[in-house]
Amino acid sequence: MGVRRVGLVVALVAACAGGPVKPTHPTPEQEAAADALLTGPDWYRNAVFYEVNVRSFADSNGDGIGDLAGLVSKLDYLKDLGVDAVWMMPIMPSPFKDSGYDIADYRNIDPAYGDLAGFDALVAAAHQRNIRVMMDLVLNHTSDQHAWFQDSRTSATSEHADWYVWSDTPSDPNIGCGPAAPTFGDSAWTFEPARNQYYFHRFYPAQPDLNYRNPAVAAEMLDTVRFWLQRGVDGFRCDVIGYLFESATGCNMIPETVDYIKQLRGVLDEFPNTVMVAETDIGLGPVPYLGDGTDMFHMAFDFPYGYFWGVAFLGENSSIAQNALQTVQTQYPPGGQDAMLIGSHDVGRAWSHAQELAWRMQRATEISMFSHATPFIYYGDELAVHDGTTFVVDSRDSARTPMPWTADDPGHGFTTAAAPWIPFSGGADTTNVASEDADPGSMLTFYRQLLTFRRGHAVWGTGDMNVLTLDNPSVLAFTRSDSDEAYLVVESFSEDPQDATAQASVGAIGDVVWGAGAATDDGTTLHVSLPGEGSAVFALSH
């Protein structure tokens, strides 16, 4: 493409304040370029993903619960925003003890959301718009209401007796791990009187861990994956995938689990252009999930950035972001793709992590969209939806409130019911799609502008990245380049104006194409200046 290539030596200036209004929709030329990038097996490197909580997105039948038909009705909104793939939180039948991450039937749709025909209709409607559909794949555990567990718990000789992890003691020396997090309780073992044994669960007691050492379990779950791929799904977000196998010495990404992930990848490889993204462990980081770049996950979530970017802004110190980007640059296998987010259903709203400062959310979002990564947007973060304060399942419900589409009480365009299944977050009278659409200063307008800026430019998904070492910890700078384009990206973590210097050269610096700032490069030293709260992208000639 090379549409922004320039060759000036110095650029000092601001494209934002007083500059031209940034477009909120791509040109036909950009869309054509995007279509080409989204074709073939590497589509996911150039795509923008969007995590949606179906239950809270749009309610089609007025029962207060979002559903698949509701999601279909909002696909045009997503297309218009620049979303290329939707990842749905679990939609299979579930007693909802962990917001659907407790599945009672792996080959069906929860009636609250629709049925298999409705699922097929969603996939068809999404594909018609060139939007991919990703499901949440919860392999580690089932619901305690699943027929397999209901049978397993009856006796040690039942048909499914060995489908779960049972022990005579709640401190079994063969299982060297406890609960995944304090949220899920003090013990990973619960006594089952009918069987006179304890069963193992990393999460809530209502989520017994499957026994992957049983070949029938291992095979059944791979067949489940085939079931959905045959229905046309484009891939999976794989829940706590590192926990499948347990051992005396460890329970996280042990060799048996790594081997199973490779088998899972083998199943996806039977279906062209399907992809899987790993829910990674914060301690391990994303690298172990990527294998050699071809044999495990296509993408791995970058939680060291995704969960902690707010801390970086609190301390006005970019090192959390810098370390995350450097890990991608120096430790990822060839072909390994970072998956960057600033919000998810597990960590509270980005708006809170940003201390309710729009500029922090905007800088954090830019980093997720300008670094060498595939960006994931959590539904509602494009509006800066606030954390809710009413919980149905647990405190993570703060980030699972209904999508506010309009200012109208009480349903905000989400539902015609008197009340949704969980109350809206505060501020929905102004923080909603309709109001923000009409506001040039809104978070939604910012997201539209940013997504439009990136659209159709391969450099952002796949271009080389070089993180620069600066003398100012409040600033992050890196370059991106491919055979068509090159850019210098500079992001501030401070509310005050910042200067920074790197003993490096990035070549001839051209126009500011995003944000505002100044930069000079004399061939050995790079100097950048940013206004408080600011960022700038400079075109580089190469």
Ligand code: NOJ
């Ligand atoms: C990770 C999911 O993101 C989280 O919401 C859930 O509670 C656990 N896995 C258990 O499935």
Ligand code: CA
């Ligand atoms: Ca409904």
